[in-house]
Structures are given as structure tokens and as C-alpha cells.
Amino acid sequence: MLRVYNTLSKTKEPFETVRPGKVGMYLCGPTVYKPSHIGHMVGPVIFDAVKRYLVYSGYDVTWVVNVTDVDDKLINESGARGVPMKQLAEEMTADYMSNIRALGVDVIDHFPRCTATMPEIIEFTRDLIAKGFAYEAKGDVYFDVSKAPDYGKLSHRRAEAMLGDGGGMVDRKRNSADFALWKAAKSGEPSWDSPWGKGRPGWHIECSAMSCKLLGETFDIHGGGLDLVFPHHENEIAQSECRHGRPMAKYWMHNGLMQASDEVGKVGGRATRAAEGDLASQEAGKISKSKGSEPFREMLKKFPGETIRFFLLSTHYRRPIDFSAGRIREVETGMETFYRFFKRYERVAGESFYDIDAPKTRNNGDFTPGKDPLLKSVAEWRNRYLEAMDDDFNTGGGIAVLYDLVRALNKFVDDEKLEEPGRRDAAKLKSLRHGAAVLKELAGTLGLFREPVAEKTAADDGLTPRLMDLLIALRAEARKKKDFATADRIRNGLSEIGVVLEDRPGGTEWSVKS
RNA sequence: GGCGCCGUAGCCAAGUGGCUAAGGCAGCGGAUUGCAAAUCCGCCAUUCGUGGGUUCGACUCCCACCGGCGCCUCCA
Numbered sequence: 001m002l003r004v005y006n007t008l009s010k011t012k013e014p015f016e017t018v019r020p021g022k023v024g025m026y027l028c029g030p031t032v033y034k035p036s037h038i039g040h041m042v043g044p045v046i047f048d049a050v051k052r053y054l055v056y057s058g059y060d061v062t063w064v065v066n067v068t069d070v071d072d073k074l075i076n077e078s079g080a081r082g083v084p085m086k087q088l089a090e091e092m093t094a095d096y097m098s099n100i101r102a103l104g105v106d107v108i109d110h111f112p113r114c115t116a117t118m119p120e121i122i123e124f125t126r127d128l129i130a131k132g133f134a135y136e137a138k139g140d141v142y143f144d145v146s147k148a149p150d151y152g153k154l155s156h157r158r159a160e161a162m163l164g165d166g167g168g169m170v171d172r173k174r175n176s177a178d179f180a181l182w183k184a185a186k187s188g189e190p191s192w193d194s195p196w197g198k199g200r201p202g203w204h205i206e207c208s209a210m211s212c213k214l215l216g217e218t219f220d221i222h223g224g225g226l227d228l229v230f231p232h233h234e235n236e237i238a239q240s241e242c243r244h245g246r247p248m249a250k251y252w253m254h255n256g257l258m259q260a261s262d263e264v265g266k267v268g269g270r271a272t273r274a275a276e277g278d279l280a281s282q283e284a285g286k287i288s289k290s291k292g293s294e295p296f297r298e299m300l301k302k303f304p305g306e307t308i309r310f311f312l313l314s315t316h317y318r319r320p321i322d323f324s325a326g327r328i329r330e331v332e333t334g335m336e337t338f339y340r341f342f343k344r345y346e347r348v349a350g351e352s353f354y355d356i357d358a359p360k361t362r363n364n365g366d367f368t369p370g371k372d373p374l375l376k377s378v379a380e381w382r383n384r385y386l387e388a389m390d391d392d393f394n395t396g397g398g399i400a401v402l403y404d405l406v407r408a409l410n411k412f413v414d415d416e417k418l419e420e421p422g423r424r425d426a427a428k429l430k431s432l433r434h435g436a437a438v439l440k441e442l443a444g445t446l447g448l449f450r451e452p453v454a455e456k457t458a459a460d461d462g463l464t465p466r467l468m469d470l471l472i473a474l475r476a477e478a479r480k481k482k483d484f485a486t487a488d489r490i491r492n493g494l495s496e497i498g499v500v501l502e503d504r505p506g507g508t509e510w511s512v513k514s
Numbered sequence: 515g516g517c518g519c520c521g522u523a524g525c526c527a528a529g530u531g532g533c534u535a536a537g538g539c540a541g542c543g544g545a546u547u548g549c550a551a552a553u554c555c556g557c558c559a560u561u562c563g564u565g566g567g568u569u570c571g572a573c574u575c576c577c578a579c580c581g582g583c584g585c586c587u588c589c590a
């Protein structure tokens with residue numbers, strides 16, 4: 001039974017969909033005014049895994065991520081750069097798209113743009129005025145927070161505390177907590193015609209309009225960063241629920257934020273670490289200097305997308321994440337365990353791990369292990385994995401199980417000596433294949449290990465492999481004659497130029513050091 | 515000031531009112547290997563920020579304190 005933490009109730013609730021078998025999911029996407037950075041990638045990766053797991057669990061999922069392509073920041077940036085807002089938005093949208101794609105995020109169904117949703121936004125606003133929840137003031141339209149019955153229910157704040165005079169906008173707003181649905185255009189700003197004159201939407205209204213348009217008045221999951229709980233999501237709820245008279249979303253899921261400190265002492269949130277001045281804090285400090293502003297596409301040049309994805313999923317989504325190059329390298333080292341197993345699998349089973357036709361749904365993956373000891377332990381790990389994921393998408397716990405699973409498979413290959421060609425019988429290989437298929441099945445719900453990673457290879461002019469074959473043959477002859485001095489000289493010499501030799505029962509393999 | 519989150523080994527990080535407190539990185543033994551690499555086995559928190567309280571029993575619930583962090587200001 002899947003359980004999901006709901007910010008509304010501050011508890012984990014059993015997951016029950018609004019409509020049987022269907023899930024509507026909305027994630028607040030980027031404002032496309034600057035290249036995206038690592039922090040923008042947290043939500044997409046996490047909710048990508050959420051969608052995959054829901055699909056795996058048998059739901060028909062529609063996932064919407066909006067693109068905010070008109071707002072103050074965009075207008076300012078476009079002015080500063082002397083680039084039309086539309087063009088800026090298009091460039092930055094392309095940047096965002098290529099970044100999430102590099103992280104394997106490719107199951108988003110709709111990317112609605114604010115500028116392409118104007119009729120719905122205007123209609124939404126007009127309806128709110130008609131129903132008495134909003135008012136016009138000098139070409140602006142504001143939502144009247146005092147009319148929203150349970151304003152504050154998501155962020156758990158009391159509305160009364162937020163009401164008061166209009167603050168700096170006292171001439172237009174009735175209450176300081178009131179927020180803009182529509183903003184009158186200042187001269188030179190991009191604008192759209194509306195019943196209130198030329199203007200553009202306020203920040204929150206687009207999400208209400210788009211989610212309603214694509215997912216309906218009530219849908220299942222609304223997600224976003226923890227920083228959006230207030231005021232953004234609170235205001236979305238107010239708008240949508242006042243207009244429709246029914247809940248906007250059943251489950252509100254919020255992911256933790258990437259730590260964004262520039263001070264060594266603050267990174268990681270551990271006073272002791274900074275005080276000691278140890279390696280980790282120094283590393284974090286160095287990285288954080290560029291972290292806040294470094295475009296994600298630059299980071300992608302340093303680390304593979306799949307590694308960053310693995311890193312983001314290795315901790316629970318509601319926790320804050322500390323980023324450092326050292327952490328990424330640790331994760332990279334850990335992932336080698338999987339990549340090496342995949343190669344081993346190919347050697348032993350004669351087929352690529354990536355070509356395994358693994359079950360796509362939980363029901364199809366269910367199996368009874370019988371007496372086979374390997375499959376018994378595989379089935380056990382599979383259950384452990386599913387338990388973890390059923391518990392509010394505990395991807396960190398799930399990844400731990402993946403390590404247990406790959407260890408069980410390696411042990412089986414060791415115990416049965418399957419690296420030796422003569423020891424491979426059909427029954428053993430069948431068990432191994434089944435175990436590997438389960439690994440692929442489970443990793444697939446996290447969107448991991450879907451495609452072979454780009455391996456570092458020697459320039460392939462056709463000559464290198466033949467030269468390597470020759471060297472390996474020479475070394476084999478030396479070893480046969482117990483001339484280990486020569487054998488080691490070849491291996492050590494190659495190691496110095498970045499080529500690793502590994503001796504196995506089936507022969508010697510070479511690879512380029514990563 | 516208001517609202518809220520977090521503090522688990524050298525580092526990262528799951529988890530739980532009583533079952534051996536996952537997993538990863540680093541480290542140390544051993545098996546394997548001509549030696550390696552890889553893999554496997556074992557070790558690595560009598561203890562879960564500190565001090566109280568509730569309970570037959572708490573790391574897990576409550577309170578206080580210390581430390582870190584977020585939001586309250588159109589940041590994912």
C-alpha cells in the first residue's frame with residue numbers, strides 16, 4: 001500500500017486517486033529568465049521517479065510541468081540584456097529542457113506556457129471577480145484573501161495574522177495579504193488585452209489556470225519545492241478552491257532544497273565540520289562559490305547526468321541536500337559497482353543488461369521463487385525495495401536495496417564460478433537472468449540504468465584494439481612462462497598511461513581508466 | 515518576532531516505541547589471484563545533539579536547552 005506525505009495534513013496518507021486508476025500530477029516548473037542551476041533539477045528528478053513508480057504500480061499518470069515565460073524577473077533580464085522577452089524565454093526554456101533530458105527526465109506529458117494560456121487565465125480571473133473573491137483596482141486585479149474560508153491551511157498559518165493594511169500598495173490592495181491576479185502593464189512592458197486593460201498575469205494564477213485546464217478542477221498530486229508552500233501554493237489553493245468550490249489537489253508534495261550557502265561554516269549544516277576545517281567542509285566551500293550561479297549545463301560537463309540523478313535520489317526527497325563535487329565523486333565510485341556488474345553479466349550471460357526485457361509493472365514482476373536460493377533472496381530484496389518505495393517514495397532506502405541485490409547476484413556468479421565458461425549451465429544462467437531482470441525492473445522505477453553509459457574509450461582508429469590484443473597476447477605468453485617481470489611491466493606500463501588490465505578466467509580484459 | 519524543519523559511525527545517509535540501528539564512501543582483516551584489479555566474506559555506532567519527563571521499555575512520544583537550516587520578501 002503506497003503512502004504519501006501530504007503537506008496539508010503533515011502526515012503520510014494512504015494513496016487513493018481521485019479517479020480510479022488515473023493520476024494527475026502537477027509540478028511547478030521554472031521561470032525561464034536565466035540558465036537553470038542544480039537547484040532547479042531537484043524537483044524534476046524526484047517527480048520523474050514518482051511518476052515512474054506510479055506507472056509501475058499500475059496507474060495511468062498525466063504529468064504537467066508549467067513554464068513561466070512572463071514575469072518581473074523575465075522583464076528585467078530581458079531589459080538588461082537587450083533581448084526581447086520572448087526570445088530570452090525561448091532560449092532559457094531550451095536550456096531547461098536539455099538539462100532535464102540529460103538527467104533522464106523524459107516522462108513529462110505537458111509543458112504549458114503561461115503566454116499560451118492567456119484566455120484561460122483571464123477567464124479564471126473574471127470568474128473570481130464575478131464570484132466576489134477578487135476585485136479590480138486601477139487596472140490591477142487582486143484576490144481578496146479575507147474571502148477565502150480556510151486561507152493558510154497548507155502553510156499552517158493563520159490568515160488573520162496576515163491581514164492588515166495594504167502595506168506599500170495601500171492605495172490598491174484592501175489587505176496586505178491580498179495578491180495580484182492581474183497586473184496593469186507599465187509602459188514598454190509586454191502586455192495582453194483584458195477586461196481590465198492591458199496587463200499580464202500575477203505569479204500564482206497561471207498554475208491554477210493550467211492545472212485546471214489540463215488536469216481538471218481536482219487532481220491528485222501537486223508538487224514543488226518547499227519554498228513554494230507559502231505564498232505560491234497557498235495562493236493557488238485559494239484561487240482554485242474559491243472558484244471551483246472543491247479541493248484543488250489531494251496530495252501536496254514538497255521537496256527539500258539544495259543548500260545554497262556561500263559560507264564554509266554554513267554548508268552542510270554541521271557546525272563541527274566547519275570548525276574542524278576538514279576536507280569535506282573545504283570541498284563544500286569551494287564548490288559553493290560557484291554553485292549558486294553555475295549553469296547546470298556547465299556541471300554536466302564535469303559529471304554524467306545519471307550520476308547526478310543517482311545522487312539526487314540517494315537521499316529522501318523531503319530532506320535538504322548538500323551539494324559538493326566530493327559527494328558526487330563518492331556516488332560515482334559507488335555506481336561503479338553496478339556498471340561493473342552489468343559488464344560481468346554480459347560476459348557471463350552473453351546478453352547486454354540493457355537489453356533485458358524486464359517487467360514494466362509491479363504485477364508482471366511478481367513471482368514465486370520456489371526452491372531456488374538465489375531467486376529466494378532476490379524476491380526478498382524485491383519486497384524490501386517495494387516496501388521502501390511504498391513508504392512515501394523512499395528512494396534512498398530503495399537504492400540501498402539495489403546494492404544488496406547486486407551483491408547477491410555477484411555472490412551467485414562467484415559461488416557458481418560462472419566466470420569460467422565451462423561452468424555455465426542453462427539452469428544457473430536462467431536464475432542469473434531472472435535476478436538481473438529484477439534489478440533492471442526495480443532500477444527502472446527510479447529511471448536508472450536505462451541505457452549504457454558513455455564509456456571513456458581510446459580513440460578508435462581501429463588500431464588501438466589490435467595493439468591491445470597484441471600486448472595482451474604477449475603478456476599471456478610471458479605469464480605462461482612464469483616471466484612475471486615482463487607480465488607486470490606490461491600491466492604497470494599500461495596502468496601509467498591510463499589503461500587497466502583485469503585477468504579473468506575467460507581471458508584478460510582492458511579498459512580505459514575513468 | 516511568527517511559523518516550521520533538521521541533528522544517526524571519520525564522511526554521506528535510511529529507519530524504528532521492544533526483533534542484529536539499512537546502504538554508500540573511506541579504513542582494516544580474510545578468501546580468491548603468480549602478484550594485482552574486480553568480486554565475495556568479516557570488522558568498523560552497547561549507540562542515535564544535550565538534559566529531563568512519559569512508559570514495563572525510547573534513538574523513536576513530550577518538554578527544555580544547544581547547534582544547523584528554511585519560510586514569513588513573486589526563489590525549484
